[in-house]
Amino acid sequence: MRIGVDLGGTNIAAAVVNNSGEILLKISNPTMAKEGQEGTVNRIIGTIKELIEKYDSRAEYKGIGIGVPGVCDIPNGIVKFAPNLFWKNVPIKEILQKEFNIPTYIDNDANAAALGEAWTGAGKDKRHIVCITLGTGVGSGLILNGDIFHGAQTAGELGHVTVLEDGPKCNCGNTGCLETLAAAPGIARIAKDAVLEGKETILNNYVQGEDFTGLTAKEVFDSAKEGDLVANKIVEDVARYLGLALANVINLLNPELIVIGGGVAAAGETLFVPLKKVVEERALKDLYNDVEIVAAQLGNDAGIIGAAALIK
Numbered sequence: 001m002r003i004g005v006d007l008g009g010t011n012i013a014a015a016v017v018n019n020s021g022e023i024l025l026k027i028s029n030p031t032m033a034k035e036g037q038e039g040t041v042n043r044i045i046g047t048i049k050e051l052i053e054k055y056d057s058r059a060e061y062k063g064i065g066i067g068v069p070g071v072c073d074i075p076n077g078i079v080k081f082a083p084n085l086f087w088k089n090v091p092i093k094e095i096l097q098k099e100f101n102i103p104t105y106i107d108n109d110a111n112a113a114a115l116g117e118a119w120t121g122a123g124k125d126k127r128h129i130v131c132i133t134l135g136t137g138v139g140s141g142l143i144l145n146g147d148i149f150h151g152a153q154t155a156g157e158l159g160h161v162t163v164l165e166d167g168p169k170c171n172c173g174n175t176g177c178l179e180t181l182a183a184a185p186g187i188a189r190i191a192k193d194a195v196l197e198g199k200e201t202i203l204n205n206y207v208q209g210e211d212f213t214g215l216t217a218k219e220v221f222d223s224a225k226e227g228d229l230v231a232n233k234i235v236e237d238v239a240r241y242l243g244l245a246l247a248n249v250i251n252l253l254n255p256e257l258i259v260i261g262g263g264v265a266a267a268g269e270t271l272f273v274p275l276k277k278v279v280e281e282r283a284l285k286d287l288y289n290d291v292e293i294v295a296a297q298l299g300n301d302a303g304i305i306g307a308a309a310l311i312k
């Protein structure tokens with residue numbers, strides 16, 4: 001039996017996971033990150049205690065795995081920097097091991113999600129996998145030879161690959177990162193610009209006066225499905241930027257599988273069809289023939305299952 005923890009900016013989800021990667025019991029509590037580092041650490045401890053009590057307080061646990069939204073010093077189990085949690089240099093591995101006397105493993109949340117998909121999701125039985133999550137940001141993890149590839153520290157930052165040299169400014173300081181053009185806020189921003197330019201489009205129906213909050217990435221994909229030309233052009237652009245990034249990754253790493261998850265990926269074939277076309281045009285033929293591009297299977301559970309998979 002293992003304990004997997006998915007630490008998010010909004011919720012702490014924890015589950016008892018068996019050695020086949022099945023969730024036996026899952027609970028979730030609010031992170032309340034704004035209340036500070038110590039409070040969040042205490043809520044993680046409280047959530048794990050609650051889970052153990054609810055499942056079986058006498059069960060033996062092989063380990064605790066935790067996926068964290070930030071940059072980690074993995075061997076030492078320290079969260080170096082997690083902006084959404086307001087964390088700096090938190091020795092979470094040591095804290096949890098002391099509290100529970102159970103071996104503890106940490107990794108970045110995108111890496112954990114990739115490992116989850118590799119263990120029981122879309123990547124089962126595959127050894128070279130690139131996972132990309134398109135949500136409020138772009139998260140990605142590389143599974144090479146069946147394990148997370150960390151590089152010197154934190155490899156696999158596909159969200160910050162440049163796809164448009166003089167594109168929009170990114171939170172990282174660069175311009176034209178994939179994240180600014182293929183994550184949900186970027187897509188909503190491009191749609192807003194199209195409406196402000198006075199283009200004839202059903203996207204206008206989601207805007208009330210100066211209020212653009214009803215116009216999100218989902219409305220863009222829905223409108224594209226309905227045949228709206230402006231929305232289709234936006235989706236085509238998203239597919240092109242994402243396709244460029246993925247073709248480069250395919251030429252570099254020769255993966256067998258690319259798994260795409262997150263809210264934007266819920267657009268399904270509306271996104272996947274033009275995306276695959278761009279990848280086919282851009283990637284080397286032999287390498288393109290080796291790779292399958294598929295939707296993620298585990299949804300929000302990927303992080304928790306992957307966290308449990310961190311346990312050696």
Ligand SMILES: [Zn+2]
Nearest residue numbers: 160170172177
């Ligand atoms: Zn960036």
